[in-house]
Amino acid sequence: KRAEQELLAISKFSDWNPSHFLDVAEMTMAAAIGYDWLYSELSEESKTIIKAAIIKKGIEPSLDAKNNSFLRAEHNWNQVCNAGMTYGAIAIYEDNPELARKIINRALETIVISMADYGPDGAYPEGYGYWGYGTSFNVMFVSAIEKLFGKDFGLSARPGFLKTAGFLENMTGPSGKPFNFSDAGNEGGFQPAMFWFASKLKDPSLLWVERTRLQSTPPTALVRDRLLPGALLWSSGLSINAIKPPKETMWVGKGKSPVALMRTSWTDSNAIYVGLKGGSVSVNHAHMDIGSFVMEADGVRWAMDFGMQNYESLESKGIQLFGRTQNAQRWTVFRYTNLVHNTLAIDSQHQLVKGYAPMVSSGNAPDNMNAVTDISEVYEGMIVKAVRGVSIVNKSYVLVRDELKTNNKIPKVRWTMLTPATAKIISNNSIELTKDGKRLLLSVNAPGSLVMKTWSTDPPNSYDAPNPGTILVGFEVTLPANSDNVLEVTLVPQNGKTKQVKKSPPLAAWK
Numbered sequence: 001k002r003a004e005q006e007l008l009a010i011s012k013f014s015d016w017n018p019s020h021f022l023d024v025a026e027m028t029m030a031a032a033i034g035y036d037w038l039y040s041e042l043s044e045e046s047k048t049i050i051k052a053a054i055i056k057k058g059i060e061p062s063l064d065a066k067n068n069s070f071l072r073a074e075h076n077w078n079q080v081c082n083a084g085m086t087y088g089a090i091a092i093y094e095d096n097p098e099l100a101r102k103i104i105n106r107a108l109e110t111i112v113i114s115m116a117d118y119g120p121d122g123a124y125p126e127g128y129g130y131w132g133y134g135t136s137f138n139v140m141f142v143s144a145i146e147k148l149f150g151k152d153f154g155l156s157a158r159p160g161f162l163k164t165a166g167f168l169e170n171m172t173g174p175s176g177k178p179f180n181f182s183d184a185g186n187e188g189g190f191q192p193a194m195f196w197f198a199s200k201l202k203d204p205s206l207l208w209v210e211r212t213r214l215q216s217t218p219p220t221a222l223v224r225d226r227l228l229p230g231a232l233l234w235s236s237g238l239s240i241n242a243i244k245p246p247k248e249t250m251w252v253g254k255g256k257s258p259v260a261l262m263r264t265s266w267t268d269s270n271a272i273y274v275g276l277k278g279g280s281v282s283v284n285h286a287h288m289d290i291g292s293f294v295m296e297a298d299g300v301r302w303a304m305d306f307g308m309q310n311y312e313s314l315e316s317k318g319i320q321l322f323g324r325t326q327n328a329q330r331w332t333v334f335r336y337t338n339l340v341h342n343t344l345a346i347d348s349q350h351q352l353v354k355g356y357a358p359m360v361s362s363g364n365a366p367d368n369m370n371a372v373t374d375i376s377e378v379y380e381g382m383i384v385k386a387v388r389g390v391s392i393v394n395k396s397y398v399l400v401r402d403e404l405k406t407n408n409k410i411p412k413v414r415w416t417m418l419t420p421a422t423a424k425i426i427s428n429n430s431i432e433l434t435k436d437g438k439r440l441l442l443s444v445n446a447p448g449s450l451v452m453k454t455w456s457t458d459p460p461n462s463y464d465a466p467n468p469g470t471i472l473v474g475f476e477v478t479l480p481a482n483s484d485n486v487l488e489v490t491l492v493p494q495n496g497k498t499k500q501v502k503k504s505p506p507l508a509a510w511k
Contacts, residue, residue: 011052022077027057051091055092062081071110083137086107087140104145123254125256160253179305181275204243207238274294276291277373278357278373291343304420309464334459338351346411386402386405394502401489404485421440430444445486453475
């Protein structure tokens with residue numbers, strides 16, 4: 001009865017907010033599922049009202065060109081809106097087959113535009129947070145199509161789509177926190193869609209992280225996830241006892257936002273974990289974080305990412321948040337520029353929106369897991385070449401190596417790392433970090449006039465969110481004009497285990 005009341009209530013809304021079509025999509029999906037699942041329990045009058053709402057307030061507005069730009073979108077809007085419209089179409093198929101066929105065929109033709117973003121390896125360009133939105137609705141779509149037609153018209157075979165489950169799993173560190181680049185929150189969340197991937201691929205190890213989330217998340221929090229029932233539907237035949245840790249400790253994906261994700265163990269909560277990203281500032285929901293990384297050891301996330309600021313807190317102050325030009329208002333938000341990410345700034349300038357940083361090499365040898373990204377293009381005009389490599393050496397410490405070739409100017413290079421730890425400069429080339437009774441030593445080997453520094457994370461603008469308990473650490477160094485330079489930083493956990501810090505070969509020799 002309560003479900004029927006809710007369905008009738010939303011059916012009587014004047015509209016489902018077509019000016020922001022994601023709202024229409026989700027309302028249509030909700031109404032369609034309720035209408036379908038409760039069909040035999042609903043009164044004839046209720047059926048008529050709900051079905052009319054699905055058509056008039058859901059499906060038909062999507063036929064208006066002013067509402068359906070999602071059909072050409074390369075991002076999550078395409079996935080969410082096509083899924084919502086398709087659920088509506090499936091629900092009214094028997095009574096209005098011509099309209100339903102039109103909507104389903106349209107979705108099959110256009111959802112592949114956004115699915116191209118998974119290629120070639122499954123790295124989702126919009127990051128962890130929007131993976132949970134776009135991919136979950138993509139899975140809802142494919143799952144429904146497969147049930148309806150007995151096939152998915154090749155959608156699950158699209159390049160990178162099934163591989164994206166590995167991306168999502170490896171995006172979570174031993175602490176349970178995600179690599180939250182782009183517009184993502186600081187905390188991870190349970191992802192029901194992973195059960196579909198695990199079932200489809202017959203690989204229960206894909207649920208290693210989700211099992212922990214399921215066991216550790218309070219039920220009151222879990223039930224707030226509107227897609228939670230999907231985990232039940234897609235977990236048929238999967239035994240929770242069959243969920244073993246993944247065999248591979250490194251995952252690398254190319255594409256619009258290439259990433260390298262590496263760890264020393266899946267079962268040790270004190271394992272070292274590193275996530276490194278390349279890519280482009282021009283990607284949907286991206287920040288100026290090219291070359292940035294996160295790092296964990298001894299259960300502490302030493303190198304962190306602020307992630308996103310609440311949209312409403314910015315848009316309510318008049319900030320135009322989603323511009324992608326070099327001078328967009330988005331780049332006035334404190335959390336979003338390279339000056340507060342774990343990367344470089346040349347003469348305190350912003351990274352270039354138009355540049356792209358490929359992942360040029362990687363290696364997964366147990367004693368030297370590593371990845372290298374060429375970040376030169378986002379510093380075009382500021383420097384000739386900039387290449388960054390990150391490695392977990394001998395499973396005991398992390399090395400960050402930057403190779404920089406200067407032009408005819410004398411640049412001041414700023415190297416920053418955002419941390420929740422307490423920082424103390426203890427020498428002219430090292431900083432000691434302490435957090436939760438653990439220690440990490442950050443040491444620098446660089447040419448010329450090196451100055452170790454810390455920077456406050458107090459934001460400069462009234463619309464910026466506060467950042468309590470965080471600080472930026474690193475250094476500044478002035479490099480000669482027309483020179484080749486190497487900046488090496490080691491992040492060494494001080495956990496009593498002997499660590500011999502080795503000299504690093506040039507990045508071209510990393511394998």
